[in-house]
Amino acid sequence: MNISLIALALVFLLIAVRQVGNVRVPIWQAMLFGAFIVLLGGQIAPADALRAINIDVMLFLFGMFVIGQGLEESGYLSHLSYQYFKRAQSRDTLLLMIVFGAGMSSAFLMNDTLAIIGAPVVLLLARKHQMSPKLFLLALAFGVTTGSVMSPIGNPQNLLIALHGNIPNPFVTFLRWLLVPTLLNLYLTYFLLKKFYPDDFHDAKLSHSQEPIRNHELAVLSRISLQIVLLLVAVKITTALTGIPINLHLTHIALGACLPILIGSKKRWRILKHIDWQTLVFFAALFVLMESVWRSGFFQSVLQEMHVAITSLEFILAISVLLSQFISNVPLVALYLPMLMHAGAGTAELMALAAASTIAGNLFILGAASNVIVIQNAERRAKETITFWEFTRVGLPLTVVNVLVYWAWLRFV
Numbered sequence: 001m002n003i004s005l006i007a008l009a010l011v012f013l014l015i016a017v018r019q020v021g022n023v024r025v026p027i028w029q030a031m032l033f034g035a036f037i038v039l040l041g042g043q044i045a046p047a048d049a050l051r052a053i054n055i056d057v058m059l060f061l062f063g064m065f066v067i068g069q070g071l072e073e074s075g076y077l078s079h080l081s082y083q084y085f086k087r088a089q090s091r092d093t094l095l096l097m098i099v100f101g102a103g104m105s106s107a108f109l110m111n112d113t114l115a116i117i118g119a120p121v122v123l124l125l126a127r128k129h130q131m132s133p134k135l136f137l138l139a140l141a142f143g144v145t146t147g148s149v150m151s152p153i154g155n156p157q158n159l160l161i162a163l164h165g166n167i168p169n170p171f172v173t174f175l176r177w178l179l180v181p182t183l184l185n186l187y188l189t190y191f192l193l194k195k196f197y198p199d200d201f202h203d204a205k206l207s208h209s210q211e212p213i214r215n216h217e218l219a220v221l222s223r224i225s226l227q228i229v230l231l232l233v234a235v236k237i238t239t240a241l242t243g244i245p246i247n248l249h250l251t252h253i254a255l256g257a258c259l260p261i262l263i264g265s266k267k268r269w270r271i272l273k274h275i276d277w278q279t280l281v282f283f284a285a286l287f288v289l290m291e292s293v294w295r296s297g298f299f300q301s302v303l304q305e306m307h308v309a310i311t312s313l314e315f316i317l318a319i320s321v322l323l324s325q326f327i328s329n330v331p332l333v334a335l336y337l338p339m340l341m342h343a344g345a346g347t348a349e350l351m352a353l354a355a356a357s358t359i360a361g362n363l364f365i366l367g368a369a370s371n372v373i374v375i376q377n378a379e380r381r382a383k384e385t386i387t388f389w390e391f392t393r394v395g396l397p398l399t400v401v402n403v404l405v406y407w408a409w410l411r412f413v
Contacts, residue, residue, distance in 0.1 A: 002298060003037065003038060003041040003042075003043050004038050004043045004289075004292040004293045004295070004296040004298075005293065005296060005298060006037070007034040007035075007037040007038050007041070007289060007292070008289065008293055010033070010034060010037070011033065011034035011289065011366075014030035014033065015030050015365060015366065015388055016389070017388075026278065026376070026379060027282060027365070027372055027376060028278045028279065028282035028372075028376065031282050031285040031286050031289065032281060032282070032285040034285065034289045035049070035284075035285035035286075035288040035289045038288065038289055038292035039288070043292045043295070044288065044291060044292040044295065048291070049288045049291070049292075052287045052288050052290075052291035053284050053287045053288065054283075054287055056249065056250075056251045057156070057283060057287075058280060058283060058284065059251045059254065059255055060112070060250050060251045060255075061112065061116075061254075061279070061280060061283065061373075062254070062255075062258075062275070062280065063251070063253075063254025063255045063256075063257060063258040064113050064254050064258075065116060065275040065276050065279075065280075066225075066258040066261055066271060066272070066275055067116075067117075067222065067225045067226065067229065067254075067257055067258050067261065068116040068117050068120075068275075069271045069274055069275050070221065070222035070225060070258075070261040070265065070271055071117065071222045071225075071226065072120045073214070073215065073218060073267065073270075073271065073274070074213065074214060074215045074216075074218035074219035075212060075213040075215065075219060076213060076222050076223055077117065077120060077121060078121075078124060078210075078211035079210065079211060079213060081121045081124065081125070082208060082209075082211065084097070084101065085097060085125065085208065086208045086210075088206055088208075089205060089206060090203070090205070090206065091129070091131060091200060091201050091202070091206065092194070092201060094125065094131075094206060095135070095136075095139055095190055095193060095194065096190050098122060098136060098139045098140060098143060099139050099142070099143040099190045100143070100147075100186055100190075101143070102114050102118055102139070102140050102144045102147060103143040103144065103147025103148075103182070103186045103189075104147055105144075105147070106143070106145075106147040106148040106154055106155075106370075107147050107148055107149075107150050107151035107154045108151060108153065108154070108233055108237065109229070109230075109233060110148070110153060110154060110155060110250060111144040111147075111148040111154060111155050111361075111368070111370040112155075112369060112370050112373060113229075114140075114143075114144040114370070115140070115141070115371075115373040115374045115377075116276075116373055116377070118140045118144065118374070119137070119140065119373070119377035119378060119381070120381060122136035122137060122139070122140050123136070123137075123378060123381060123382050123384065124211070128209070129206055132197055132199075132200050133378065133382065133384045134197075134384070134386055134390060135197040135200055137374055137375070137378050137384070137386055138193060138386065138390075138391070138394055139189070139190075139193055140374055141368075141371050141374045141375075141386075141391075142189045142193075142395070142398060143186065143189065144374075145358060145359065145361040145362050145368050145370060145371070146182060146185050146186055146362065146402065147182065147186060148358055148370075149178050149182045149185075149354065149355050149358045149359060149406075150174055150175060150178040150179050151171070151174055151175070152167075152170035152171060152173075152174050152240070153233075153236065153237070153250070154358070155329075155358055156330050157329045157330050157332075157333040157357045157358060158174070158358065160330065160333050160334065160337065161337060161353060161354050162174070164341075165337060165341065165350045166341070167347070167350065169241070170240060172241075173347060173351075174351070174354070177347065177348070177351040177410070178351055178355060178406075180409065180413075181355075181406050181408075181409040181410075184405055185359075185401070185402045185405050185406075188398070188402070188405070192394060192397065192398050192401070193394065196393070196394050215267065217265065217266070218261070218265050218267055221260045221261050222261060224260045225257045225258055225259075225261055226257070228253075228256060228257040228260070229253060229254070229257040232248065232253040232256065232257065233253060235248060236248045236250075236253070276373070276376060276377060276380060278376055278380065279372065279373055279376045279377075282372055282376065283369065286328070286369075290327060290328050290331055293326070293327055294327060294331055299323055299326060299327050299335075300335060303319065303323070303335070303336070303339075306319075310336075310339055310340065310343055311340060311343045311344070311345045311349050313348065313349065313352050313407060313410055313411055314407065316336075316340075316352040316356060317352055317355070317356040317403050317406065317407055318356075318403075319336075320332060320333075320336065320352075320353055320356035320357045320360060321356050321357075321359065321360040321363060321399065321403060322360075324356075324357050324360035324367055325360060325363060325364050325366065325367050328366075328369075329357040329358065329360055329361070329367070329368070333353060333357050336353060336357075337350075351410060352406065352407075352410055355406040355410075356403065356406070359399060359402045359403065359406070360399070362395045362398050362399045362402060363392070363395050363396060363399040364388070364391065364392060364395065365386075365388055365391050365392075367395075371391070
């Protein structure tokens with residue numbers, strides 16, 4: 001009996017149902033339950049469980065949560081969103097701007113960053129314009145996942161492929177192979193969301209109003225933090241393009257950028273109190289559960305026993321989307337990438353792995369960490385949520401369309 005797989009199945013079931021009797025089960029508690037099962041069942045030792053928690057990811061999220069909380073609490077985030085969205089004269093344009101704004105930004109600021117910053121923005125927009133919060137939350141979740149495909153720093157699995165896939169110029173390569181199909185998929189995301197939420201669209205003109213800055217001191221510090229993020233990301237991109245040997249991790253960027261708020265703000269303790277600790281617990285538990293599932297060897301053996309051409313585009317796309325739901329996209333890439341390299345895979349195959357392992361996040365909630373960040377933010381800030389079925393009814397057809405677009409582009413263009 002594989003306790004790790006049973007625990008994983010129970011977590012999926014709890015997230016799908018989200019209700020046990022009269023008790024509503026948040027996503028982070030479901031994942032924590034799964035981690036406790038594998039620990040109590042002896043599937044992973046406590047010391048190994050601690051080592052499984054990726055400190056870089058935890059620190060990156062902590063730093064970005066601090067910046068996001070400072071931006072929101074000061075009112076500066078609302079100010080920025082007004083400057084961007086005031087051009088939207090219709091609900092169609094507003095949705096289009098959310099999808100493309102989230103998508104294009106996530107390609108260079110990483111999908112989790114946009115999920116953190118974007119959730120309070122879209123909730124505010126939904127309230128102001130009396131539109132469905134679920135529509136905007138889904139637009140944000142699908143937008144950041146899809147947009148992050150086209151950049152080597154859009155998400156962790158792309159970074160892994162860029163670093164270990166012998167790709168000579170990652171930024172140019174990713175954009176050359178994945179920019180056009182990603183832009184098409186962002187438009188298809190907008191189109192499908194309109195089809196699933198038709199009642200939110202009519203001809204009434206939008207009326208925009210600017211939210212006041214609530215704390216000017218914190219707004220200045222938050223703006224400095226945001227500027228540091230943008231500057232350091234630009235430095236990271238420039239060093240990658242020019243080959244300058246500066247190893248600037250995303251963790252360094254997030255922690256360095258949050259320092260102005262933590263050091264300079266009188267509200268530092270309030271900000272620390274109100275950052276999304278539940279999502280950090282979710283990630284710690286996720287690492288423990290996925291490490292246990294990984295150690296079981298079940299999915300590795302399934303992959304190795306399949307008598308198929310592992311370098312075919314069709315197999316890469318299909319298996320990456322499916323297995324990413326069970327062992328997460330980063331472990332999937334860590335498993336599959338060496339096999340592809342050993343089999344002599346070319347650039348097209350590596351780009352297929354990047355696209356499919358990322359776009360897998362559009363299928364189910366657990367397919368991408370950014371989905372969880374968006375939903376946890378919504379539940380914490382506005383008592384608004386997206387159920388497993390609400391996500392999947394849009395995500396399933398969207399993922400099928402996404403995969404077909406990437407397959408056609410990589411196969412025939």
